[in-house]
Amino acid sequence: MTSNIVEIDNLSFGYKGRLLHKGINMVFPRGKVIAIMGGSGSGKTTLLRLIGGQIKPSHGEVRVDGDVVHKQDREGIYTLRRKMGMLFQHGALFTDLSVFDNVAFPMRELTDLPEAMIRDLVLMKLNAVGLRGAHQFMPAELSGGMARRVALARAIALDPAIIMYDEPFAGLDPISMGVICALIRSLNDALGATSIIVSHDVKETFLIADYVYFVANGEVAAEGTPDDLMQSKLPFVHQFVHGDKDGPVPFHYPAADYRSELLQASSGQKG
């Protein structure tokens, strides 16, 4: 058994002629909470999809528990995915199933457990996220924070070795954000799992992560513990961590000269 449950080795990925990742290397040690941070469109979620085997890399490889993900056939991928749980950005709850049935879904689909045992397990998982009392609700009746917690209960339904979180704090109020934050850490430690968080919320992520990777321009721009990165003098990290308006990531998207473009537009209208 290797000490790293996930290893990303010299990974490149691109589509439609655009290279999103250029030779990325990352390791995810067992039992740790590791964050992948970076601006919008930097390919953080794509990294989770590469780890989950939903897409194949152009070059390099991702190894999960020693197995190269993209070399697996469908059965092999499914065997690897049984070791993973994933919390999607908006929960991705099945809208035609109740909260209880959503959490029971992976148990009913992937195990032969008797219904009485499934009931107990579902209530235990819902209790862990504080929503045992909401088990009869439908997803449409839940708030954003509650839906995220139910999705978290579903992600840990089969006690996975790896839990992946795609923007777990996005769009949540401060209380729900705090609850999710505490749950990620406590569930990781209670289950002895490895958590991979993709996020751009610096405060919450730094609070619970053991190690952080910064992704920018398709490469790992910086890495270290949250304390290291808070002190970092690297311009990109400084701008990101402190939320500076301008820096290596410019405020303006590359465009033609402002003045000449305006003049061109008005002369075009006259003509």
Add this chain to the structure above:
Amino acid sequence: MIKSKLMLSMLRHLRGMGHRMIERTWRLGAGARLFFLAIVYSGESFKRFHLTLREIYFTGVMSLLIIIVSAFFVGMVLALQGYNTLQKYGSSEAIGVLVALALVRELGPVVTALLFAGRAGTAITAEIGLMKTTEQLSAMEMMAVNPIARVVAPRFWAGVISMPILASIFSMVGILGGYLVAVPLIGVDDGAFWSQMQANVDFSADIVNGVIKSLVFGVVCTMIALFEGFDAPPTAEGVSRATTRTVVISSLTVLGLDFILTSFMLVV
């Protein structure tokens, strides 16, 4: 100068046509692949038949009202129009045969398929398209649950099972509608209506062929709805376009296939 502009425009036109041809061929191949996979992963739909039963309720039972009401009016109109023509030749007693044959051979399977595409087909496309948009299909994939076995196959078999049953109900209700107009309203002889129908409607040539047609339409309409949902771009506009395509493609395919099937059935 004008010549080169014309050439450029023709080239652009040709390139567009080529692009559309390639895209349509790709979609046809992808649709065939989904059909093949739905068959391969059908085991689960029968092993856990409650999944298929649930879909039969949504596609079949929920379509009953529109089928029954439409069939009733179609049968009544057929009887009115049929009587109007038949009485000129002094054979108004044959109204029962006319209504029954028109419904069992053609209108039952075809109109049911068109209504099915509009009611159940669009619902299937919108549901799967939204499941894709809200990442429910990706979530299933990430849980090591195959969406084709869990989502596509039960819906496919539900459509295939529902369609012949709905078409049979359509024909029966249509005949009842025709009877109500022909016998109590117009005054055609009750015995002649039923006995002529019984004598002239052949089980294998008429009823079985009608069931075969509705089975084929069931496969085609359900598969088109499933594929359009599965292939829909994950946006509101993408789902809306996919839903429209389901109705248009299903309707045209059903009408075209009906002609082909009828030709074969009449020759054989």
